Amino acid sequence: AQSVTQLGSHVSVSEGALVLLRCNYSSSVPPYLFWYVQYPNQGLQLLLKYTSAATLVKGINGFEAEFKKSETSFHLTKPSAHMSDAAEYFCAVRRRDDYKLSFGAGTTVTVRA
Amino acid sequence: EPEVTQTPSHQVTQMGQEVILRCVPISNHLYFYWYRQILGQKVEFLVSFYNNEISEKSEIFDDQFSVERPDGSNFTLKIRSTKLEDSAMYFCASSDDLGGIGTEAFFGQGTRLTVV
Numbered sequence: 001a002q003s004v005t006q007l008g009s010h011v012s013v014s015e016g017a018l019v020l021l022r023c024n025y026s027s028s029v030p031p032y033l034f035w036y037v038q039y040p041n042q043g044l045q046l047l048l049k050y051t052s053a054a055t056l057v058k059g060i061n062g063f064e065a066e067f068k069k070s071e072t073s074f075h076l077t078k079p080s081a082h083m084s085d086a087a088e089y090f091c092a093v094r095r096r097d098d099y100k101l102s103f104g105a106g107t108t109v110t111v112r113a
Numbered sequence: 114e115p116e117v118t119q120t121p122s123h124q125v126t127q128m129g130q131e132v133i134l135r136c137v138p139i140s141n142h143l144y145f146y147w148y149r150q151i152l153g154q155k156v157e158f159l160v161s162f163y164n165n166e167i168s169e170k171s172e173i174f175d176d177q178f179s180v181e182r183p184d185g186s187n188f189t190l191k192i193r194s195t196k197l198e199d200s201a202m203y204f205c206a207s208s209d210d211l212g213g214i215g216t217e218a219f220f221g222q223g224t225r226l227t228v229v
Binding site for chain 1: 144168
């Protein structure tokens, strides 16, 4: 079974600073990987996904993530944080022959002015 | 942009009561899911639904839970006799291809269920 570990339940960054959210997965074969964001009082919105094409994936709102098979990681980054990036971020994994998502515990991002 | 909508956004119910959580998936999607997130815990898969039947369910989805697509647009989750531990955020999701390459699930904004 696949699983996801997000390191750090809470990340605080200054506006304009780098945002780095860590995600490691456990799976017998490379899975599909997703990052979702949840803004306050809203649903889960897809930021980006990895489906075995390019290992560097660009998503919405300036976010990107790199799939590293050797490290079983799919860390999310954004070069310059904006106040509007304050939200909870979830990494999720899915087997290629399945549809169920397995989520990480989530990381709450706060952005300091 | 098409979206999944859920009603109500927040429901408070007494223990032992039945609740129905409602979802309107994206109109051309064929696969429907319920997930839940107990406060402070991970988002967990509950059930998937396709072609008017359950495709898969987790061990959480016991006999107290049921799902239904009563018409062409709604997808509901019923909890027959709620327990305190059913308090959680419930997310509905839909997708247009079962596990196909790049398929993503679109999520609703969630229904926060509080059992008192």
